[in-house]
Amino acid sequence: MAKYAIKNVTVIGGGLMGSGIAQVTAQAGQNVTLVEVNADVLKKTEASIATSLARVAKKLYKDKPSDGEKFIAETRGRIKGSTDPVESVKQADLVVEAIIENIDIKHKLFKDLDAAAPPSTLFASNTSSLSIGEIASVTNRKDRFGGLHFFNPVPVMKLLEVIRTPETSEETYQAFMAWGKSIGKVCITCKDTPGFVVNRLLVPYMAEAVRMYERGDASFEDIDIAMKLGAGYPMGPFELSDYTGLDLSKHIMEGWSAKYPDEPLFKPSAVINKLVSEGKFGRKTGEGFYKYT
Numbered sequence: 001m002a003k004y005a006i007k008n009v010t011v012i013g014g015g016l017m018g019s020g021i022a023q024v025t026a027q028a029g030q031n032v033t034l035v036e037v038n039a040d041v042l043k044k045t046e047a048s049i050a051t052s053l054a055r056v057a058k059k060l061y062k063d064k065p066s067d068g069e070k071f072i073a074e075t076r077g078r079i080k081g082s083t084d085p086v087e088s089v090k091q092a093d094l095v096v097e098a099i100i101e102n103i104d105i106k107h108k109l110f111k112d113l114d115a116a117a118p119p120s121t122l123f124a125s126n127t128s129s130l131s132i133g134e135i136a137s138v139t140n141r142k143d144r145f146g147g148l149h150f151f152n153p154v155p156v157m158k159l160l161e162v163i164r165t166p167e168t169s170e171e172t173y174q175a176f177m178a179w180g181k182s183i184g185k186v187c188i189t190c191k192d193t194p195g196f197v198v199n200r201l202l203v204p205y206m207a208e209a210v211r212m213y214e215r216g217d218a219s220f221e222d223i224d225i226a227m228k229l230g231a232g233y234p235m236g237p238f239e240l241s242d243y244t245g246l247d248l249s250k251h252i253m254e255g256w257s258a259k260y261p262d263e264p265l266f267k268p269s270a271v272i273n274k275l276v277s278e279g280k281f282g283r284k285t286g287e288g289f290y291k292y293t
């Protein structure tokens with residue numbers, strides 16, 4: 001019998017990633033506590049999960065909509081909302097943190113959670129830009145801490161990156177791999193290195209696409225067409241930036257520029273900064289590189 005059996009999962013943060021993680025966990029039959037800052041935000045998070053579940057149900061139960069309704073109700077029934085992070089981890093087997101990418105805020109959260117959770121509770125961060133070891137450093141459970149990095153849209157993207165720090169124990173790592181599989185993801189393993197696997201390759205690619213456009217080598221529309229039709233990507237780099245959010249692109253480039261100060265590729269992008277300063281964050285605001293009606 002595995003040392004850590006995971007049935008109760010607490011997800012901290014109900015944004016795009018956290019709500020997706022809560023959804024796929026509940027879809028797999030596990031109990032989820034989803035933590036957000038207040039009841040209003042929780043309501044919005046629950047509504048976005050309901051919309052996504054409807055898309056999943058439409059695909060899974062296209063010949064029997066009544067079973068789809070049942071699936072949605074049962075999955076939603078496994079997700080409990082909470083506004084109290086400390087209380088929410090007391091029964092948790094696993095905590096997945098998906099809050100803002102700010103080390104001080106994550107440290108404060110994990111210090112509080114570490115004091116409140118049972119010793120057997122495993123902790124993970126879904127960070128895409130910070131070091132897992134550095135996040136874990138404020139806890140007394142560095143052996144029971146690792147990275148679980150999901151991809152947007154979480155209900156659709158099959159990959160889960162499982163990140164081991166030098167201090168993550170073998171049992172914790174095995175529990176993370178087994179859990180990833182139990183929620184239907186394909187797991188790969190990576191050391192605690194900047195960007196892990198996907199973003200270490202994707203960020204320079206996206207940054208170079210912006211540079212090409214800024215140099216006037218090609219239009220952003222043509223760069224998107226080129227990468228879809230010439231390289232088989234489902235979205236071009238500008239469509240993807242609009243999809244994940246230009247505010248995030250700006251934040252990621254700032255982070256990489258601090259990590260690699262001598263690399264011109266990651267220097268702030270005038271085009272992205274201008275769009276963000278105009279409130280054009282991509283799909284979520286109705287306009288980014290493209291307009292969405």
Ligand code: CAA
Pocket residue numbers: 052053055056059128150151152153154155156157199202234235240244
């Ligand atoms: N919830 C549930 N289902 C969803 C969904 C969601 N949020 N979004 C899309 N779907 C489903 C749709 O219902 C649809 O289902 P059917 O096949 O049954 O019709 C299917 O996914 C395809 O969706 P669409 O037809 O709307 O559009 P599409 O074919 O263009 O696919 C996409 C959309 C899956 C997003 C695809 O364009 C894609 O894979 N894009 C690239 C995404 C990507 O690269 N993500 C990684 C970003 S980087 C990251 O996440 C790292 C990080 O650190 C933040």
